[in-house]
Structure formats: C-alpha cells, structure tokens
Amino acid sequence: MPTVTIDNQEFEFEGNPILLQFCLDHDIELPHFCYHPAMSAPANCRQCLVEIGTPEIDRGTGEPRLDEDGNPVIRFFPKMMTGCSEDISDGMVVKTHRSSELVREAQKDNLEFLLINHPLDCPICDQAGNCPLQIQAYKYGPEGSRFEFRKVSKPKHIELGPRVVLDAERCINCTRCTRFTTEISESHQLTIIERSVWNYPMTPPGVDFDEPYSMNVIDICPVGALTSKDFRFKARVWEMSSTPSITIGNAKGSNCFYWVKDNLVQKVTPRTNMEVNEYWLPDEDRLDYDVFNENRPEGPTIAGQSASWDDAKTAAADLLKNVDANGIVFLGSAFACVEDNYLLGELASALGAAAPSYIQHIEPGAGDGWLITDDKTPNASGCERLGIRPLDATLLRSRIQGGDVKLLYVLQDDPVAAGICEAADLAGVSVILHHTNTTNETLVAANVALPAATVVETVGTFVNQDGHAQRVWPSKAIRGVNRTLSMEIGKSRADKHGTPFDRWFDEDHLVDCQPGWVVIPEIADLLDIELRFKGPRDIMLKVSSENEAFGGATYDAMAEPGVRLVDVGAEV
Amino acid sequence: MEEKNGATSKAGDWRSYERVLLPPVRDLHRLEVYEQNGGYEALREVLTSDKWDPTSVTNEVRNSGLRGRGGAGFLTGLKWTFMPPVDPNIPRFLCGNGDESEPGTFKDRQLMEFNPHLIFEGMLIASYAMSITTSYLYVRGEFADWISLMEVELAKAYEKGYVGKNVLGTDFSTDLVIHKGAGAYICGEESSLMISLEGERPYPRAKPPFPAQRGLWNYPTTINNVETLACVPLIINRGGEWFADLGSHRHPGPVLYGISGHVNRPGVYEYPTGMLITDLIYDVAKGMRGSKKLKAVVPGGSSTPILRADQIDGVTMDAETLRDAGSMMGTAGMLIMDEDTDIVSWLRRVTRFYHHESCGQCTPCREGTGWIENIVTRIDEGAGNLRDLDLLIDLCFQMEGRTVCALADAAAWPVRFTIERFRDEFEARCRPSLVPSGGVLTPALGP
Numbered sequence A: 001m002p003t004v005t006i007d008n009q010e011f012e013f014e015g016n017p018i019l020l021q022f023c024l025d026h027d028i029e030l031p032h033f034c035y036h037p038a039m040s041a042p043a044n045c046r047q048c049l050v051e052i053g054t055p056e057i058d059r060g061t062g063e064p065r066l067d068e069d070g071n072p073v074i075r076f077f078p079k080m081m082t083g084c085s086e087d088i089s090d091g092m093v094v095k096t097h098r099s100s101e102l103v104r105e106a107q108k109d110n111l112e113f114l115l116i117n118h119p120l121d122c123p124i125c126d127q128a129g130n131c132p133l134q135i136q137a138y139k140y141g142p143e144g145s146r147f148e149f150r151k152v153s154k155p156k157h158i159e160l161g162p163r164v165v166l167d168a169e170r171c172i173n174c175t176r177c178t179r180f181t182t183e184i185s186e187s188h189q190l191t192i193i194e195r196s197v198w199n200y201p202m203t204p205p206g207v208d209f210d211e212p213y214s215m216n217v218i219d220i221c222p223v224g225a226l227t228s229k230d231f232r233f234k235a236r237v238w239e240m241s242s243t244p245s246i247t248i249g250n251a252k253g254s255n256c257f258y259w260v261k262d263n264l265v266q267k268v269t270p271r272t273n274m275e276v277n278e279y280w281l282p283d284e285d286r287l288d289y290d291v292f293n294e295n296r297p298e299g300p301t302i303a304g305q306s307a308s309w310d311d312a313k314t315a316a317a318d319l320l321k322n323v324d325a326n327g328i329v330f331l332g333s334a335f336a337c338v339e340d341n342y343l344l345g346e347l348a349s350a351l352g353a354a355a356p357s358y359i360q361h362i363e364p365g366a367g368d369g370w371l372i373t374d375d376k377t378p379n380a381s382g383c384e385r386l387g388i389r390p391l392d393a394t395l396l397r398s399r400i401q402g403g404d405v406k407l408l409y410v411l412q413d414d415p416v417a418a419g420i421c422e423a424a425d426l427a428g429v430s431v432i433l434h435h436t437n438t439t440n441e442t443l444v445a446a447n448v449a450l451p452a453a454t455v456v457e458t459v460g461t462f463v464n465q466d467g468h469a470q471r472v473w474p475s476k477a478i479r480g481v482n483r484t485l486s487m488e489i490g491k492s493r494a495d496k497h498g499t500p501f502d503r504w505f506d507e508d509h510l511v512d513c514q515p516g517w518v519v520i521p522e523i524a525d526l527l528d529i530e531l532r533f534k535g536p537r538d539i540m541l542k543v544s545s546e547n548e549a550f551g552g553a554t555y556d557a558m559a560e561p562g563v564r565l566v567d568v569g570a571e572v
Numbered sequence B: 001m002e003e004k005n006g007a008t009s010k011a012g013d014w015r016s017y018e019r020v021l022l023p024p025v026r027d028l029h030r031l032e033v034y035e036q037n038g039g040y041e042a043l044r045e046v047l048t049s050d051k052w053d054p055t056s057v058t059n060e061v062r063n064s065g066l067r068g069r070g071g072a073g074f075l076t077g078l079k080w081t082f083m084p085p086v087d088p089n090i091p092r093f094l095c096g097n098g099d100e101s102e103p104g105t106f107k108d109r110q111l112m113e114f115n116p117h118l119i120f121e122g123m124l125i126a127s128y129a130m131s132i133t134t135s136y137l138y139v140r141g142e143f144a145d146w147i148s149l150m151e152v153e154l155a156k157a158y159e160k161g162y163v164g165k166n167v168l169g170t171d172f173s174t175d176l177v178i179h180k181g182a183g184a185y186i187c188g189e190e191s192s193l194m195i196s197l198e199g200e201r202p203y204p205r206a207k208p209p210f211p212a213q214r215g216l217w218n219y220p221t222t223i224n225n226v227e228t229l230a231c232v233p234l235i236i237n238r239g240g241e242w243f244a245d246l247g248s249h250r251h252p253g254p255v256l257y258g259i260s261g262h263v264n265r266p267g268v269y270e271y272p273t274g275m276l277i278t279d280l281i282y283d284v285a286k287g288m289r290g291s292k293k294l295k296a297v298v299p300g301g302s303s304t305p306i307l308r309a310d311q312i313d314g315v316t317m318d319a320e321t322l323r324d325a326g327s328m329m330g331t332a333g334m335l336i337m338d339e340d341t342d343i344v345s346w347l348r349r350v351t352r353f354y355h356h357e358s359c360g361q362c363t364p365c366r367e368g369t370g371w372i373e374n375i376v377t378r379i380d381e382g383a384g385n386l387r388d389l390d391l392l393i394d395l396c397f398q399m400e401g402r403t404v405c406a407l408a409d410a411a412a413w414p415v416r417f418t419i420e421r422f423r424d425e426f427e428a429r430c431r432p433s434l435v436p437s438g439g440v441l442t443p444a445l446g447p
C-alpha cells in the first residue's frame, strides 16, 4: 500500500486523500479556516501551509533516486504548500508545525495578519469560546501584535436576510459562506463585495438572504461574523450544554445538538451524520424549539383540574377498566418514539382493543428532496414498522359522531387540531391524552391529561423516512426523578465546554412531564397487565429481536450515528 | 552578438533596427492597410501551405525562443505543448491577455491601438497550432476607445473570412471574441482572467491545476500576453531563426520598451531584447530631463526590483542579465527616476496601488498590503520609526511565496528591494527609535 510520511511518522493510505483531511483524520491538528470537507478548496486563508517533498524520480529509469543509504531522495517544493489543496501521493514527505520551524513561523505570521484588522471583540461575540480563530490564535499565534494603526472599519450589523446577521469586521474572508450558497444550497444569494482588506460577503443588490438553509453559514463561519438573529446575545457557549439528538419537524431526522441553558433550549445546530443530513440543517428545524420551552403543561390534570401523577394514572386505568374493548380507540403517534408506540400497541392488545393507528401529518409539496420532507412528523416510519397504520380519519369521525367510540386514548397528538372531530364531538367520549403543550386543542375534552416528555426530555428511538433508526438522549431534565433519565442525561453531556456551573440542573423551567415508557406501563400495572421493562433500552432490545423491521436497532448499535434498518418497502 | 561581454549591448546594430511589431505605417490598424503591408499572409500560408501543420507551427514558435511578454517570460512554444491531445468532444480555448495594468507598463495599449490585426493574426495562428475553436481577447476595460476600434476591425476580418467558419476557405474554423474587462489589475493574472471571463468574481485560483489542464469553464486553455501573440505572425513570416537571432539569444526577439519617468522623450520603443539600459535612457529616450543625474531604474513594471544608478552599468534588458543584476525583465516597462526623486514617496505610491488592487482573497496579501501601505505612509510623512524598516522587510517575507497568486510577491518585492537599496534615504526619514518592533504593545498573557 502506498505510504506518506508526516512528521517522521509513516502512514498508509488508499485512494487520493487530501493532505489536510488526512491529517485531521489521523488526529494531526493542522490549523485551517477556509477548508470544509463538503466544499471546494480555494486555499485562501493560507493557514494550513506545510512543507511538502516528493521522491525524486530518475528520468532514465523512471524509478525513485536513492541516496547512499538506499533511501529515496526527497525533493521539497521551494515554497510551502497548502495542505487543503494538495493530494497525498506515494512516498510524499510532509512536515507540519510539529516538526518544522518554518511552518510554525508561517502559521504565526498568518495569524498575526488575520488579527490585525480583526476587531477582537471576543467579550461580546457569540462565537467566543467555540471559535476556530480564537482557539488557533491561542495555540499557534504570536504573542501580541506589531500593528500600530487604526483597524479597517466595516459595517457591524448587516441583516443579510431574515435570520442571519453579518458583522463584516469579524469576517476573515474564508468564503465558506459564499461557497455554501454556490456549491451546496445553490441559492447564489451571497457573494464577496469590495476588494482587498475592504472585502466582505453580501447579497447582490435587491436580494435577501432568505433561502431555507441560510443558517448553515452561521455554523460554518469560522469566526463570529455570521450570527443567528434568533440567538444573538442569548447565551455564551460555556453556559450551555449541548446534547446529540435529532430534529422532529419532519421525517428526515436530521442530526442536531440541542443547546440548553436554564432548562430552556436556546438553539439547535447540526450534528454531522453522513448518512442523514451530512453537515447541514434547514432553518425550520432550528427555529421550532419554542415547543420545548413554551406552553408546557404544569403536571397532569383530571377533568381539567390539577392532579397528582398517581391519581391521574389511576383515573386513566379506571376509565379503561370500565369500557368495553370495542369502544376503545388507541391513537399512536408519529411524534412519539418507537418505545412509546410499542407499549401502546401492547396495552391495546392486552385489553383486546383494536391495534392503534396514527394521524398522518403530511403537507404535500412542502418537501424539497433534501432535508425538508412533506411528512411533518419524525417517526411515521417507526409507527409503520410497528404495524401501526395511518388513521382513517373519516371512519373515526363517523364512529365518534355515531356514538360508537367510548374511549379515545391519544398518544402525543391532537385529533381536534388535525380536523378529525370538534372538541364538542368528544363530549360523550372519555379522552386520555398524552400532550406536550397546553396549546393542544383536544386538551379541553380530555378527562385525563398526562403531560408527555418531548424529544429533549426523553430517551427513545425514531425512524426517519429512509429507514434510519436513531436514538435520542435527554437534553434537559424534567421535574421529578427518573433513574433512566438521570443516567442518560449524564451521558448526554458530551459537551466540550462544560463546567460545574452549567445550569441544566437548575430548578427553573423544569417541566412536570413524563415519558410514555414511564406512564403506560404504570397504567398497565393498575390494570394487572404485565408490561414491565427496565427501561427504553430493554424495550428496544425486545423490539429489535422480535420485529425484523427493527433488526439491529439496539441502543448500543445505534449509538450516535444510528442504524440503517432493512427496507420494508412501505416507507411513508 | 557581443554576448561574451556583458558590458555591451546584445541588440547588435540596433540603430538600424526596422520595427516589425509597430512598423511606421500610417493607419496600419485598418484592415485594408494591414493587408497591403503583408497582413494575414502568415495565416494564409499556415493554413494553405503543405509545410505547415499544427505541430510544425508550434515547433517553429519553440525554435524561435519566444518568451512571454506578460511578465514571467515563460517559453511560449513550450507552453503550447502543455495542451492535452485534441479530443473533438472537449472544447479548448485561447486567451489573449490585454489587461495591461501594471504601473509603468503601457505597451500592449500601443499594439491594440496601432496594430490590432497583428494581434488577431497571432491569435488565429495560435488557435490553429493548438486546434482551438474559440479565442478570447481580454482587454482592460479602461481601453474603451481601442476596444471599439478593434471591434470594428475584427468585424472586417470576419467579413473577409480571416476568422469564423472555414477560415480562408479551408476546413479550419475558429472564432475570436473581444471581451471588455471590468477594471481590476488582478484580472490580468491568468486564472483570474479566466474566472472573470466566466462571469464570476475574479479570485485567482490555486495552481496546479494549470490552465492547460483546467482552464476556462474547466477546459484546456492557453493564456498569452497580446505582445507575445503579436510575435507569432512575424515568426511564421520571417522564420523562427530570424527571431532567435534578434537580441539576446536566451531571450530573443523584438520587444516594446515602455519608457516613462524623468527622460526627455518617454514613450514606447520597439527594439530587440538585450538593449543596454543606458542606451535606452541616453540614446533612445534622449537622456535625462534637464540633464539631471540618474537615480534609479525600475526595469520591468512597478513590481520588479528597483536598480540604483550604480547597478545598471552594462546591464542589458533580458531575463538572465537582469536577474544577475538583481532585478527582472517583467514587462519591459521602465521607470526612470532622476536625482530629485523622493524614493520614499515613490514607494508609498506603489504600495497604495498593490493595497488597492489585492483581490483580498488570501490572508497575507489582503492584510499585508494594507499594513505595508500604512507603514510606508507613516514614514513618508516623517512619523515612522527606524524599527519600521525591519518590520517592513519582515512583512515582505511573510507574504512572499505564501499566497495563491503572485500579486503578493509583486507587492512585496518593491518594498523589500527599495528599502534594501535605498536604506539611507528611508532611515533619514525615520525617527530613531530604541523601542523594538511590537514592544510597545502589551503581549498577551501566556498559558
């Protein structure tokens, strides 16, 4: 296999790797700004300079020339080269800052240049603490500066579009943002204007930077030049925890981090998963986090009155006990996780009721063939794989109106808002509702309301429309104690900036809700139905071993990247 | 001729030299006049005579020893051979570089004004040699008048069948398009020129890949300066040998010297390469204005290293000699400065230019050119410190060879060499300072 020598260490390689990427993949930290693995490499930041040599080839024989010791003679390029624009070749010898004084000096010189016109307003910059420029200046930059002039001043607050704000002074002109709009989203809404040191990115005249993926440029900007209008100045990075999870606004299941401070979700950023969303996240997936923070229920209710969890569960069990199984309709949920839906199905079958169905939430034409789908739920595929079928709304409506339905058990959905019936139609129906928000229009008709944990508060599995099963971790705590959640939230703090002073365990803003996999087995218990699991992990062990459509989807296997399930041919 | 001795001209009997690039013919820019003076004969011969095929044309150019007149002096025939083998499904392009914007350079303009058909003819022959079906003549936007003039003349050439479908009735077809640049020095850099032609923001591209591998719209492309291309019909008409014998034998041919500054008769002069700088100043340009003493010469456009008067004795205008003398041939745009010249002020103006013209893509060039201008301005205004001079040299080394294109080098060389060669004048302008550079600022706290 061909080899490359980097700082006196030999590596084997396959194919045509880019030197910079190869270094990063092998834990050699090569400072860089403009390079992004998904985009072309303009080699403009000049931070990744390294010394490169290749074996000298004897023109006569076509073989590498050898020195007295039999080693190939290496001819170094007269100039340093940028690692991001060089492909590795067999026998190549590379010297990075780890072995070359020249490279160290060049990195320092380049950072000195980068900082002379940089405003250095880190104390008020959203990027501070998580800023490639800050980090690399600290690790590889010079001490102090020799620049004794007024910095170039540029516009500090440009609303490029409805969601993205530019501070042109902070910009280091890496062109990642403009390349994103030309190469990835292809909206062509950004370009660099002016020249020389007066350069900065801008929209063409009369154009708003309003494409549905605009906020990705905020993530890839290596400084704090591009900020989110929504998030600006809300929290410092070290005040938040970030938890790997997925977004739930549609059926793509894009991987994300939820950033939490004071038990409130502050922002949502993409998490790389090459099998799902690569590096990106649509704007709509980032801005719908209010559902986690606002209009959350304050504990369970019975007939609209606050009640204890025990009383509410008992009330629910009593309702189920006193109705003929034929009069019970269970609605599963494409918003809820596989575990909850599975338990609901088991409960229905133990009671002899019909299997649950789920309400579809499809907006034809909303999808874009990329990360936005027509389906606005995260787990329709999970439901289907459990055998939970889409609800026949017309049939249910006429059954309700005909007085056929005695009890409606709803898992995380809203039949009234979905237009299946009016709240008034439910006057004669007992309704048990797991709801996540008080805006749920079915709530007024609920006899028993059991606040449900959302994706940021639970542990569970979701299957996206491509059959990718992914598990989530709790990003924030709920009121009350749950051993599983406490353990998992501990694990979720794969957070790079954590300090003991993080706020995620504060009492403020804790929501009094519970995951389905806590509530449903307890109701079953009261009905003498055996539905006990040690926790969601065990549920998935069972589901994945019993149900071929979930084969391999154990928590250990899913981990962070998720598991691609077998194609069942019936994806929504 | 007298090449053994560097102290003498390599241009031979230059006083009786007969101009070929810009011959003294009235209205030569008009097609009719150009034809009467043997115009398009080279093209006709190349297309119709059995002696010529694309390879033999390229070889003739190679044998002539023609080197690019755009600044780098690269061997033109060799560059043409970098084009990949012809594949009928893959378009190939030629760009004539008429973006001429380097300060002190104004010779391409003369060609475009007075002998545009020679450029066209050169481009057509080059297109034949490299099997190119479309060539672009990229002209500096400010040359609006000559662009209109050339467009009129090009239309006539189309009408006469010198360009277009079935050139001169042969089965060779090729188009020539005149493109008006949008006004930036950087568009003269070859990769930037192509990107500008494509309609994008003209940020130069890292090389490799070179234009012959990935050029215009990613197709194989060759880029030559317009003066380079204008030499091609001459080589066909008179033979590569004639060309190779003219002037310095390692850098041969006729060349347009653009002489500006404190001489009695500034202008563009055509002579063979290898002219003594002193002949050009004292004979060709009729000596120093007001009989002042010569102070310095910048031989090839503002980016080439400045030479002090005592450094030009016996130096001739060709790449090798100028390199040995510590400078470069560049574009042969010569700036002549007399003893009254304020060299600090001159450098200030030069640094302003490169600061303004940096495309701003690469960090060292974008930041370095501005920083340098700031410092030189401060020195010029009498507020500089001695340590600024060392800082300037440092900054030059921080830029040179570390950027995407050569503009950063072009910006750094004049600074580095002017300070090196006129250090006393800079020092005299500076305040003495014992504070080391950077020492005035509090260093950041260490780990």
Ligand SMILES: Cc1cc2nc3c(=O)[nH]c(=O)nc-3n(C[C@H](O)[C@H](O)[C@H](O)COP(=O)(O)O)c2cc1C
Pocket: B067, B068, B069, B070, B071, B072, B073, B074, B076, B097, B098, B099, B100, B101, B102, B185, B186, B187, B188, B189, B190, B191, B223, B224, B225, B226, B228, B229, B405, B406, B407, B410
């Ligand atoms: C910043 C910069 C500006 C340039 N400007 C010009 C120009 O205006 N005209 C030109 O012919 N070459 C210019 N060049 C050189 C071209 O890149 C290229 O080398 C040349 O056109 C090749 O032609 P030649 O081989 O015939 O010399 C420039 C180079 C740089 C780095």
Ligand code: SF4
Pocket: A170, A171, A172, A173, A174, A175, A176, A177, A178, A201, A217, A220, A221, A222, A223, A225, A226
């Ligand atoms: S705004 Fe950010 S991403 Fe865009 S060019 Fe500037 S530094 Fe790069």
Ligand code: SF4
Pocket: B186, B203, B204, B357, B358, B359, B360, B361, B362, B363, B365, B366, B403, B404, B405, B406, B407, B408
């Ligand atoms: S060296 Fe200067 S002009 Fe050339 S690409 Fe870089 S920034 Fe632009």
Ligand code: FES
Pocket: A031, A032, A033, A034, A035, A042, A043, A044, A045, A046, A047, A048, A049, A082, A083, A084, A085
């Ligand atoms: S990462 Fe290589 S030059 Fe920017």
